[in-house]
Amino acid sequence: MMTPEGATDLVLAATCAALIWRKHKQSPGLAAALAAVGLAALFGVARFGGAPWALGPHQFMVLVATHAGIPLLAWCLRWPSSLPSQQPRAACLALLFGGAGGVIIVGLLGFKLWSLLCLLFAVSLLVTTAWQRRQLAFALGTLLLIATGVVQATQPVVVGLPAIALLHLLLAAGVGLTAGSATPTYLAPSPAKA
Amino acid sequence: MNVSPIALAFPVFLLAIAVEALYAHWRGSRTYSLPDALTSIHFGYLSEVERTLARLVVAAIYAAVYEQYHAFELSASDWRVWVGALLAYDFCYYWVHRFGHQVNLVWASHQVHHSSEYFNLSTALRQTATGSLLKWPFYLGLAVVGVPPIVFATVAFIDLLYQVWVHTEQVGRLGWVDRVFVTPSNHRVHHGQNDYCIDRNYGGILVVWDRLFGTFADERAEEPVVYGVRKRFHSLNPVWGNFIQYRELVQASRAAPNWRAALAVWFGPPQGWNESVPHADFTGFQRYQPEVPRQIRPVILLQAGVLMAATVYYILMAASLNWTGRLLAGGFILLASAAIGAQLEGRWRPSAAASAAKSTPSPIANGEKP
Numbered sequence: 001m002m003t004p005e006g007a008t009d010l011v012l013a014a015t016c017a018a019l020i021w022r023k024h025k026q027s028p029g030l031a032a033a034l035a036a037v038g039l040a041a042l043f044g045v046a047r048f049g050g051a052p053w054a055l056g057p058h059q060f061m062v063l064v065a066t067h068a069g070i071p072l073l074a075w076c077l078r079w080p081s082s083l084p085s086q087q088p089r090a091a092c093l094a095l096l097f098g099g100a101g102g103v104i105i106v107g108l109l110g111f112k113l114w115s116l117l118c119l120l121f122a123v124s125l126l127v128t129t130a131w132q133r134r135q136l137a138f139a140l141g142t143l144l145l146i147a148t149g150v151v152q153a154t155q156p157v158v159v160g161l162p163a164i165a166l167l168h169l170l171l172a173a174g175v176g177l178t179a180g181s182a183t184p185t186y187l188a189p190s191p192a193k194a
Numbered sequence: 195m196n197v198s199p200i201a202l203a204f205p206v207f208l209l210a211i212a213v214e215a216l217y218a219h220w221r222g223s224r225t226y227s228l229p230d231a232l233t234s235i236h237f238g239y240l241s242e243v244e245r246t247l248a249r250l251v252v253a254a255i256y257a258a259v260y261e262q263y264h265a266f267e268l269s270a271s272d273w274r275v276w277v278g279a280l281l282a283y284d285f286c287y288y289w290v291h292r293f294g295h296q297v298n299l300v301w302a303s304h305q306v307h308h309s310s311e312y313f314n315l316s317t318a319l320r321q322t323a324t325g326s327l328l329k330w331p332f333y334l335g336l337a338v339v340g341v342p343p344i345v346f347a348t349v350a351f352i353d354l355l356y357q358v359w360v361h362t363e364q365v366g367r368l369g370w371v372d373r374v375f376v377t378p379s380n381h382r383v384h385h386g387q388n389d390y391c392i393d394r395n396y397g398g399i400l401v402v403w404d405r406l407f408g409t410f411a412d413e414r415a416e417e418p419v420v421y422g423v424r425k426r427f428h429s430l431n432p433v434w435g436n437f438i439q440y441r442e443l444v445q446a447s448r449a450a451p452n453w454r455a456a457l458a459v460w461f462g463p464p465q466g467w468n469e470s471v472p473h474a475d476f477t478g479f480q481r482y483q484p485e486v487p488r489q490i491r492p493v494i495l496l497q498a499g500v501l502m503a504a505t506v507y508y509i510l511m512a513a514s515l516n517w518t519g520r521l522l523a524g525g526f527i528l529l530a531s532a533a534i535g536a537q538l539e540g541r542w543r544p545s546a547a548a549s550a551a552k553s554t555p556s557p558i559a560n561g562e563k564p
Contacts, residue, residue, distance in 0.1 A: 056264050057338050
């Protein structure tokens with residue numbers, strides 16, 4: 001039996017998969033960041049679909065996505081010609097060490113402030129990018145991602161939708177609008193780099 | 195008592211090195227150089243000392259991640275779990291090793307193992323003393339799947355132990371085995387600095403990972419492997435050897451135009467982000483081998499013997515020591531191995547030995563190139 005949390009995690013996973021399909025050639029780093037978020041969502045589908053084994057992997061991947069996936073996504077959108085955006089190796093390192101750092105600092109040591117700092121870093125990159133690009137879809141996506149943080153902090157129930165399900169939907173829409181609105185030209189490496 | 199299995203295996207390693215050296219001598223093959231082999235063993239001591247300090251931290255992280263996030267309750271009494279864990283560990287090892295060669299930060303640590311220009315069983319002991327804290331994130335996936343810490347630690351040891359025997363020139367090609375398992379033949383390629391050897395054959399037990407991910411190279415009979423690293427080390431000091439590459443990275447990142455470029459230095463490949471490995475010609479290549487005067491060899495061997503006894507004793511006792519004790523003992527081993535390295539290089543010699551050495555000046559003392 002699919003719960004609202006599971007169904008919305010499926011939406012998030014599908015959004016990430018579609019974006020990976022569309023963007024992996026233009027920005028391998030963006031694809032890697034989306035893969036981290038998408039994998040967390042896939043484990044979420046299993047977890048909220050009634051598979052108890054998926055609880056640990058879901059929590060683990062949420063930590064990786066929060067502390068490495070989302071910041072990497074914001075980085076790749078802010079600096080599309082940078083090494084983490086264009087070099088799969090750099091992107092994997094960012095995910096590996098950023099994720100492992102998040103797992104230790106927040107998951108094992110309990111310093112939740114680190115999560116806030118990572119998300120603030122990502123939001124600041126997205127806001128400056130939105131300001132620079134002045135593109136409605138990107139700005140709206142950034143606002144939705146900020147709203148995700150608010151939902152996480154306040155845990156509201158909106159029109160009968162549990163907070164976690166709302167969070168998944170906002171995240172899917174936010175990621176879809178920010179990463180999806182990045183055009184191939186914008187994401188392509190600069191001539192100097194190429 | 196929580197004893198490092200490496201400490202227990204150490205006498206076996208030494209015996210194997212002695213047997214290989216004798217066999218190589220009997221065959222007339224110049225596989226060994228005493229200063230190089232001693233240095234390799236001393237690198238091994240420092241690596242073990244670091245393990246006694248860092249292993250607890252790394253083991254604690256793995257165990258905590260396993261406790262909190264594991265998906266399945268895999269039983270340590272099921273043989274399939276052991277086989278699966280060994281395969282999974284070997285797969286992760288392939289990627290750790292590959293990153294170890296292709297990311298400056300990790301290469302700075304791993305280049306120690308490749309710094310010898312000889313290739314023999316002592317090279318297997320030439321391990322880094324700065325690596326433990328860089329590799330563990332690669333293995334967290336095993337904890338999340340549910341590989342119990344005891345199984346993980348054991349398969350890690352098996353993987354490490356397997357890799358000892360492949361460091362030899364005394365075993366030739368082994369037919370189909372060379373294409374499935376890591377063997378002396380394909381591992382010789384891994385330690386080579388010839389063009390065709392660079393960034394090849396990363397596997398730990400299975401070389402099929404290399405075949406799968408396009409990094410396999412077969413040994414070429416017509417092109418003898420030249421061992422070592424292209425930025426030649428030219429030192430027998432294991433302390434210096436552990437930090438030399440980090441110093442270069444610090445210098446390169448300080449020279450970078452901005453902070454992002456500085457970061458790219460640490461995480462880039464040794465040849466640069468968008469560069470391919472340059473061609474190198476090894477015609478007339480001479481291995482680094484400073485002359486050690488005959489008179490001081492017994493003195494150095496005596497010191498090496500004392501250091502060996504002290505190190506094995508320390509590793510056996512490390513679990514019962516507090517952090518101060520560990521740091522003091524580790525500091526002693528570090529200084530002693532650096533002192534022996536300096537004597538082997540001819541940079542520093544104790545007065546008694548120096549007076550004996552006066553009668554036969556070494557080429558280094560005369561300012562000649564080794």
